[in-house]
Amino acid sequence: MTAPHSISLEVNGERVEAYVLPRINLADFLREHLKLTGTHVGCEHGVCGACTVRVNGEIVRSCLMLAVQVNGASIETIEGLSDSGEISDLQAAFRERNALQCGYCTPAMLITAQDLLRQEADPGREQIREHLSGNYCRCTGYQAIVDAVEATAKARKDRDKSRAP
Amino acid sequence: MNEQAKPQTLSELDRPNSYIGKSVPRPNLDRLLQGRGLYVSDMELPRMVHVVFVRSPHAHAKIVSIDAQAAKKKPGVVAVITGEELAEVITPWVGVLSHLKGLKSAPQRAIAIDRVCWQGEAVAVVIATSRAAAEDAAEFVAVDYEELEAVTDMRTALDATTPVIHASLGDNLAFERTLDAGAVDAAFAGSDEVVEAEFVFGRHTGVTLEPRAVVADWNAAEARLTIYQGTQAPHMVQNIAALHLGLEEAQVRVICKDVGGSFGIKVHIYADEMATYALSKMLRRPVKFVADRIESFNTDIHARDHRCKGRIGVNRDGTITAFEIDDLTGIGPYSMYPRTSAIEANQVVNLVGGPYTTKNYRARARVVFQNKNVMCQYRAVGHPIACSVTEGLVDLAAVKIGMDPVDIRRRNLIADDAYPCGSPSGLRFELLSHHASLNKLLAMMNYDALRAEQAALREQNIHRGIGFASFIEVTNPSAAFYGVGGAKISSQDGAAVRLDAQGAVFVQTSITEQGQGSESLTAQIVGSVLGVSMGKVRVILGDTDQTPYGGGTWASRGAGIGGEAAFQAAKILKRNILEVAAAILQSTPAELDIANDAVVNATDRTPRIELRELARIVYFRPDTLPPGIRPELMATRHYVPRNYPFAFTNGIQASWLEVDTDTGFVKLLKHWVVEDCGTIINPQLVDEQVRGGVVQGLGAALFEKCIYDERGQLTNANMADYLVPMSGEMPDIDVGHVVSPTTESELGAKGAGEAGTAGAAACVANAVNDALAPFGAVITEIPLTPQLILTALKRI
Numbered sequence: 001m002t003a004p005h006s007i008s009l010e011v012n013g014e015r016v017e018a019y020v021l022p023r024i025n026l027a028d029f030l031r032e033h034l035k036l037t038g039t040h041v042g043c044e045h046g047v048c049g050a051c052t053v054r055v056n057g058e059i060v061r062s063c064l065m066l067a068v069q070v071n072g073a074s075i076e077t078i079e080g081l082s083d084s085g086e087i088s089d090l091q092a093a094f095r096e097r098n099a100l101q102c103g104y105c106t107p108a109m110l111i112t113a114q115d116l117l118r119q120e121a122d123p124g125r126e127q128i129r130e131h132l133s134g135n136y137c138r139c140t141g142y143q144a145i146v147d148a149v150e151a152t153a154k155a156r157k158d159r160d161k162s163r164a165p
Numbered sequence: 166m167n168e169q170a171k172p173q174t175l176s177e178l179d180r181p182n183s184y185i186g187k188s189v190p191r192p193n194l195d196r197l198l199q200g201r202g203l204y205v206s207d208m209e210l211p212r213m214v215h216v217v218f219v220r221s222p223h224a225h226a227k228i229v230s231i232d233a234q235a236a237k238k239k240p241g242v243v244a245v246i247t248g249e250e251l252a253e254v255i256t257p258w259v260g261v262l263s264h265l266k267g268l269k270s271a272p273q274r275a276i277a278i279d280r281v282c283w284q285g286e287a288v289a290v291v292i293a294t295s296r297a298a299a300e301d302a303a304e305f306v307a308v309d310y311e312e313l314e315a316v317t318d319m320r321t322a323l324d325a326t327t328p329v330i331h332a333s334l335g336d337n338l339a340f341e342r343t344l345d346a347g348a349v350d351a352a353f354a355g356s357d358e359v360v361e362a363e364f365v366f367g368r369h370t371g372v373t374l375e376p377r378a379v380v381a382d383w384n385a386a387e388a389r390l391t392i393y394q395g396t397q398a399p400h401m402v403q404n405i406a407a408l409h410l411g412l413e414e415a416q417v418r419v420i421c422k423d424v425g426g427s428f429g430i431k432v433h434i435y436a437d438e439m440a441t442y443a444l445s446k447m448l449r450r451p452v453k454f455v456a457d458r459i460e461s462f463n464t465d466i467h468a469r470d471h472r473c474k475g476r477i478g479v480n481r482d483g484t485i486t487a488f489e490i491d492d493l494t495g496i497g498p499y500s501m502y503p504r505t506s507a508i509e510a511n512q513v514v515n516l517v518g519g520p521y522t523t524k525n526y527r528a529r530a531r532v533v534f535q536n537k538n539v540m541c542q543y544r545a546v547g548h549p550i551a552c553s554v555t556e557g558l559v560d561l562a563a564v565k566i567g568m569d570p571v572d573i574r575r576r577n578l579i580a581d582d583a584y585p586c587g588s589p590s591g592l593r594f595e596l597l598s599h600h601a602s603l604n605k606l607l608a609m610m611n612y613d614a615l616r617a618e619q620a621a622l623r624e625q626n627i628h629r630g631i632g633f634a635s636f637i638e639v640t641n642p643s644a645a646f647y648g649v650g651g652a653k654i655s656s657q658d659g660a661a662v663r664l665d666a667q668g669a670v671f672v673q674t675s676i677t678e679q680g681q682g683s684e685s686l687t688a689q690i691v692g693s694v695l696g697v698s699m700g701k702v703r704v705i706l707g708d709t710d711q712t713p714y715g716g717g718t719w720a721s722r723g724a725g726i727g728g729e730a731a732f733q734a735a736k737i738l739k740r741n742i743l744e745v746a747a748a749i750l751q752s753t754p755a756e757l758d759i760a761n762d763a764v765v766n767a768t769d770r771t772p773r774i775e776l777r778e779l780a781r782i783v784y785f786r787p788d789t790l791p792p793g794i795r796p797e798l799m800a801t802r803h804y805v806p807r808n809y810p811f812a813f814t815n816g817i818q819a820s821w822l823e824v825d826t827d828t829g830f831v832k833l834l835k836h837w838v839v840e841d842c843g844t845i846i847n848p849q850l851v852d853e854q855v856r857g858g859v860v861q862g863l864g865a866a867l868f869e870k871c872i873y874d875e876r877g878q879l880t881n882a883n884m885a886d887y888l889v890p891m892s893g894e895m896p897d898i899d900v901g902h903v904v905s906p907t908t909e910s911e912l913g914a915k916g917a918g919e920a921g922t923a924g925a926a927a928c929v930a931n932a933v934n935d936a937l938a939p940f941g942a943v944i945t946e947i948p949l950t951p952q953l954i955l956t957a958l959k960r961i
Binding site: 023024031036037038039040041042043044045047048050077078079082091094095096097098100101102103104105106107110125128129130132133134135136137138139140141142143144145146 | 191194195199207371373423424457850853861883884890921
């Protein structure tokens with residue numbers, strides 16, 4: 001059970017083949033094997049949310065998932081979401097609103113916020129606060145983050161409206 | 166005056182490159198937004214090995230034996246080192262300062278020898294090629310302990326029957342301070358009412374999202390140690406590492422990249438960090454230590470944990486006649502190094518009653534040793550204790566005489582025209598604005614309407630409360646904080662500003678960045694003074710080889726001290742640039758100015774020569790300059806306040822909340838802050854410092870507590886059991902300002918980093934008591950857990 005396993009997966013659109021120990025979690029695999037250090041480790045027991053990534057489109061805590069479990073899966077990390085431009089407006093809103101200070105929670109906060117915005121075009125502040133409640137931030141007090149997510153939702157709605165025929 | 170009759174003029178803020186006072190985004194945030202920051206926990210160096218500490222499971226025990234033979238044979242293990250072996254490389258330290266008279270502590274070692282004094286103290290360290298390998302091997306280090314009686318309750322720490330933790334010290338008293346100002350006994354005797362209460366504060370900690378992390382790299386060929394560490398004070402780390410490793414400071418370079426939260430947690434020197442530096446020297450290779458979350462809870466400094474008895478005298482007209490406190494705090498087994506663990510209690514003595522006029526004040530503070538994790542300075546050191554005691558007493562007094570909490574404050578807050586003045590504890594206030602702040606706060610919160618709403622809801626059995634907390638905050642500390650006590654912690658900061666060959670500006674500053682916006686405020690100040698766009702200003706911080714010597718970022722000093730150094734350095738560089746420009750343009754410096762990255766006519770603002778062209782001439786064609794001109798396109802200035810030991814700020818907070826009297830849960834509905842930090846360099850960054858600070862204070866008020874059992878075991882050392890504020894339960898926080906600049910510096914900025922934390926818990930506690938007034942329940946303990954509230958309501 002302790003011999004390395006072969007896994008094959010897609011990370012940020014690239015094929016990755018690797019041999020991993022069965023015990024290595026996804027967060028450590030991303031950080032240590034693939035050097036994708038934008039995925040942060042805060043508590044290593046699934047509470048703080050700093051290690052949130054997307055697995056097959058769903059957000060998960062990568063410290064609670066084993067690398068062997070993502071064999072065949074498609075992973076998206078903050079690096080991939082930044083390069084694809086998918087969250088560039090959200091990132092700009094965070095920048096404008098100073099919705100980050102030390103930045104350690106930020107990649108995961110962005111991924112979690114984007115998850116909400118993909119599900120709900122017009123979330124209220126309470127809904128935003130509720131959805132982000134699994135992501136700890138010790139610096140901002142959250143209000144600026146809620147503001148940035150709210151502003152992004154509104155901008156996307158206005159954009160979609162103007163595009164409508 | 167008719168608005169339209171005003172001539173159309175540009176305000177200062179409308180001028181090009183005028184960034185002081187503007188909410189501009191922080192530079193380089195994209196790095197963090199794209200996950201491309203560089204935190205110490207991300208770092209890897211060639212041949213780097215990882216350390217895992219074997220830590221004591223006991224609060225107090227004799228180390229009988231350590232057998233590392235089995236661990237040394239495990240795969241990937243490079244070495245297993247005990248305290249005795251490490252002591253050959255690094256010397257012990259004692260966390261005292263000479264100006265805290267009588268403060269004593271015992272020598273502390275990087276790794277314990279013979280005895281452990283708290284649960285979590287390291288007894289050995291495993292070094293391996295990966296962290297996982299080191300953790301595996303650590304399981305095989307066999308340590309035989311003989312458990313000793315643990316001193317856990319601060320209330321009995323000084324009893325004759327309680328064991329003395331360090332026999333050489335004689336007792337468990339680390340520090341005691343007393344103060345007696347005015348005529349306290351006479352004042353109490355002459356008061357219409359005297360109210361007393363005991364205020365209890367939970368021990369809590371900073372929970373930085375990135376745990377403490379260090380990579381130490383001893384290069385034996387260079388005989389130099391490079392320390393990569395998420396620290397707030399790189400030069401302090403340089404000094405301490407050199408001192409205890411037997412090196413010259415020049416042999417130690419401290420580099421501070423991105424830091425995942427600090428809040429005062431990362432301004433100290435920890436035993437495990439010292440061990441990591443020493444191990445690198447011993448093993449002649451890079452060594453990495455990253456605390457895991459359990460280690461963070463067991464070894465990051467804790468804070469608060471005070472029991473403070475308070476007394477207030479008041480007359481029926483609302484005049485406060487006297488304050489008296491007796492504060493007790495337990496700091497763990499050692500005073501922390503090098504800032505000591507007596508500062509918080511000392512601050513409590515300094516700050517109680519600070520916003521008010523009474524001159525009668527008596528205080529005693531005692532700091533005792535216990536077998537728990539070390540306690541030391543965390544954001545707003547002492548302020549939340551002093552503020553909660555003072556404001557709690559003021560509200561109790563108001564209730565006693567049947568006066569509105571606003572009215573009693575209005576009656577007793579120091580008048581806005583009374584400055585400069587002092588406090589009974591000897592603090593000196595240059596200029597504060599308590600009344601203007603109170604008035605602004607009342608307008609922001611629409612106080613009268615809120616009271617009406619509260620009364621109406623009470624009819625429906627909905628119990629809401631309003632609480633206030635006026636506060637003062639220590640900022641811009643001079644040498645009075647640490648330097649005078651003998652600590653090599655600089656109170657001055659420096660900035661070097663240079664124009665490069667393409668007209669860009671580089672600033673090297675000794676203040677550091679942990680997300681507050683040090684980089685931004687430096688770029689804003691330099692851009693504004695020089696007339697250069699912010700995008701052309703690059704700020705370099707956090708490297709003892711590259712920046713001027715200075716204190717770093719702590720005690721709300723970055724903007725006020727580091728900012729002023731940058732301001733003055735930029736002024737000199739501007740003068741130097743204009744001298745060269747005048748020579749090139751056959752003009753005089755007085756006729757010229759700089760705007761939009763170009764030298765312009767001072768009068769009509771016509772561009773004369775772009776800075777990049779001027780720089781090209783200076784660097785590449787100095788032969789074309791007139792004889793005698795010696796351009797100096799780099800300027801350095803240092804700054805430290807000299808007139809006042811501290812630049813005090815002030816403010817007031819208010820909380821509006823609802824208490825569920827069936828469940829004991831508190832719902833925060835709204836929070837308001839008005840604060841006065843003098844000149845505001847970036848309003849958005851100041852507001853966000855205040856909000857972030859408030860939420861840390863709200864955590865203390867409602868959730869955060871390190872829960873120890875009677876044997877000194879920390880029972881909730883994980884994020885699931887130790888609660889911190891989450892987004893769903895935090896309110897929106899409105900922030901307003903009154904601006905009273907300090908005249909000590911040209912910039913006029915004071916600090917704003919701790920104002921939020923200073924008063925948040927105090928006003929929440931007052932609001933809870935206000936909500937519970939119909940039940941006659943009064944609570945003077947935080948965190949205000951449902952259990953505490955239901956107990957006060959006699960529901961459980």
